[in-house]
Amino acid sequence: VKNGAVLVGGGKILWAGPMEETPPHPDDIDHIDAAGHLVTPGLLDPHTHLAWAGSREKEFYLRAAGAGYMEIHNAGGGINSTSHAVRDASQNELTSLMEMRLEKMAFQGTTAVEIKSGYGLSLEEELKQLRAAKAISSPAGIKTARTFLGAHSFPAEFKENRAGYVDLLCDEMLPAVAKEGLATACDVFIEEGVFDIAQARRVLEKAALLGLKLRVHADEVHDMGASALAAELGALSAEHLIETPDASIDLLAKAGTIAVLLPGTCFCLKKKYARGREFVERGVPVALATDVNPGSCTCDNLAFILTLACLHYGFSAAEALTAVTVNAAAAMEMSEHCGRLEPGMDADLVIWDAEKLEQLPYWFGSNRALLVVRSTGDEVEILDNQAGDN
Numbered sequence: 001v002k003n004g005a006v007l008v009g010g011g012k013i014l015w016a017g018p019m020e021e022t023p024p025h026p027d028d029i030d031h032i033d034a035a036g037h038l039v040t041p042g043l044l045d046p047h048t049h050l051a052w053a054g055s056r057e058k059e060f061y062l063r064a065a066g067a068g069y070m071e072i073h074n075a076g077g078g079i080n081s082t083s084h085a086v087r088d089a090s091q092n093e094l095t096s097l098m099e100m101r102l103e104k105m106a107f108q109g110t111t112a113v114e115i116k117s118g119y120g121l122s123l124e125e126e127l128k129q130l131r132a133a134k135a136i137s138s139p140a141g142i143k144t145a146r147t148f149l150g151a152h153s154f155p156a157e158f159k160e161n162r163a164g165y166v167d168l169l170c171d172e173m174l175p176a177v178a179k180e181g182l183a184t185a186c187d188v189f190i191e192e193g194v195f196d197i198a199q200a201r202r203v204l205e206k207a208a209l210l211g212l213k214l215r216v217h218a219d220e221v222h223d224m225g226a227s228a229l230a231a232e233l234g235a236l237s238a239e240h241l242i243e244t245p246d247a248s249i250d251l252l253a254k255a256g257t258i259a260v261l262l263p264g265t266c267f268c269l270k271k272k273y274a275r276g277r278e279f280v281e282r283g284v285p286v287a288l289a290t291d292v293n294p295g296s297c298t299c300d301n302l303a304f305i306l307t308l309a310c311l312h313y314g315f316s317a318a319e320a321l322t323a324v325t326v327n328a329a330a331a332m333e334m335s336e337h338c339g340r341l342e343p344g345m346d347a348d349l350v351i352w353d354a355e356k357l358e359q360l361p362y363w364f365g366s367n368r369a370l371l372v373v374r375s376t377g378d379e380v381e382i383l384d385n386q387a388g389d390n
């Protein structure tokens, strides 16, 4: 919409459309003049590992020097090193770390974030991560969706007894997560050396029985049939999808499973990119996310992910924006209240330092969000990057 206007009240969008069609409204309402600026819905980030503690910059330089996954693992890096740091952190510490990270993301235009567990890798520690995420104070304004990812890695104590850890996931962890309402979805990392198809199927089928939606870390390094399994089980989403064969792309399209693509991880790992264009062309709904985590992707700026999707998938600016708004909302089951500038939606919107949509992915490396308006329930809060406060 050129020369558009948005009317907001009670934390909701009341009306959006061309300025000259603005419906009658009281004169004394607050105005924000966005003349000459692109306005979009708040960006939605449907895949993050935000509940981490510690830092792994050492791996960044090892990778830069050409080290592979196993070398990094042997140098004490990888998921299990973050797992130690998470086990050392208290629940309150994890909550404040996440609140700090979310606030930084909010100032960059992100208004909803999915958060996965998966660094606890034991009953108590996984519950601690999810409870920490649940405790994020809602006045912070940003919306979150929680996913149980106990099947992220095998903890050291189950190295020789993998079936035992799958039993623990199915018999104790999942029922506890469901009972306490700690997550709305369950995710499994299917990959060589991590969870195989049979183990993943057990975990996912149990999760579905408990009423959780299914997500899968699929086809990141090897095609093990993970995205085909996601489609077969009617998963909400399949994520990464770098090695997905054509046949599985068609299965995802048929199942309506959302492809969550994570080009920031490929950038950070210096790996090849998913065939993003192919997913769009074969009718798979595509969402984009940061995958922000302390190891494989240290990017919390979703706008930069748009740049990567345009450069490496050949997405148009509109396709990229759709992937972090409408489709990302679907991937987080938030379609009813966010992802679009329409009456009834939460009043989450961003005024950008850009004149039009095409200028958003075109610039990268700096924060182009000028002003973020976000709903805090029945009011709105304004984050002003120029004023440096809210």
Ligand SMILES: [Zn+2]
Pocket: 047, 048, 049, 217, 291
């Ligand atoms: Zn991930």
